[in-house]
Amino acid sequence: MADQIFIGRRKTSTARVILKSGSGKITVNGKEFEHAFPMLLSREDILTPLKLTDNEGQYDIRANVRGGGTTGQAQAIRLGIARALLDINPEYRLKLKPEGMLTRDPRMVERKKYGQPKARKRFQFSKR
Numbered sequence: 001m002a003d004q005i006f007i008g009r010r011k012t013s014t015a016r017v018i019l020k021s022g023s024g025k026i027t028v029n030g031k032e033f034e035h036a037f038p039m040l041l042s043r044e045d046i047l048t049p050l051k052l053t054d055n056e057g058q059y060d061i062r063a064n065v066r067g068g069g070t071t072g073q074a075q076a077i078r079l080g081i082a083r084a085l086l087d088i089n090p091e092y093r094l095k096l097k098p099e100g101m102l103t104r105d106p107r108m109v110e111r112k113k114y115g116q117p118k119a120r121k122r123f124q125f126s127k128r
Contacts, residue, residue: 012067017080
């Protein structure tokens with residue numbers, strides 16, 4: 001049977017996550033977890049769904065993530081892991097949903113408008 005891939009997204013980041021039973025090894029884009037995300041906050045963010053469901057060290061996680069920055073990528077992986085855990089055991093919804101782990105954050109960067117330097121900033125007004 002082929003591995004099932006779960007998608008997580010945040011801003012412009014897209015993560016494809018595969019969960020397998022194992023020892024808790026996490027690989028992101030072929031790199032070790034600690035090298036892919038040097039910031040402790042990002043690593044803790046990714047592990048949150050596993051901690052909430054008491055599954056730390058029970059699954060090997062392979063994630064391919066593209067686009068965006070490190071925080072967006074970490075949160076995209078977090079969503080992918082949460083969706084994968086939900087597929088394994090639907091009862092995890094009661095623990096994950098209240099913490100916001102199953103919600104796709106819809107916030108995106110507002111586009112730049114013509115006649116302005118940024119999305120909302122205006123060029124300096126000169127009366128004379």
